[in-house]
Amino acid sequence: DAGITQSPRHKVTETGTPVTLRCHQTENHRYMYWYRQDPGHGLRLIHYSYGVKDTDKGEVSDGYSVSRSKTEDFLLTLESATSSQTSVYFCAISDPLVANTGELFFGEGSRLTVL
């Protein structure tokens, strides 16, 4: 299994509070991603990173920011959480130089509930 750790795995918070989810990998993969999973929508890309300090927006980036100061860590921040951000969040990694198969490896997910 790919060494990907997400924290926290479960979090309940209130509307308006800041939340940070952390993704830590031990595979030294260059690419990292944050997806959210909602019923009927599958997984949708929030932000991604192709390297340290190199990040870009995905299809559902509004209300989210990310940072990547080290290869192994990719942080997802909700500056002011809203109920619409209640979801399961997945981190994923890949590196075409390691395995040019297009495959992404996923963490175990973080369930966030915003009350």
Added chain:
Amino acid sequence: AQTVTQSQPEMSVQEAETVTLSCTYDTSENNYYLFWYKQPPSRQMILVIRQEAYKQQNATENRFSVNFQKAAKSFSLKISDSQLGDTAMYFCAFEAAGNKLTFGGGTRVLVKP
């Protein structure tokens, strides 16, 4: 932008029988990958099978096989000899340049004993 459509929200199958999940996609790219991921109740995303668009031969992994129709932009998954452990959500996914996956909405498969 690419889109991926899974038209079957839920399917059930008897143990040992065969079930086929449909997936269609829309893209203007010529080179890409297609995937089926499985998500059991544990929530872990597990790669089931992968297909490169430039390969005409359909991919097969044990009891899992695909029917890839590039012109029709169709990528169905067949699960043969279904087992109780196959009960899960199945997601079809598309990837062109940039290593970013676009997912369909998922199909829930229930294998009945």
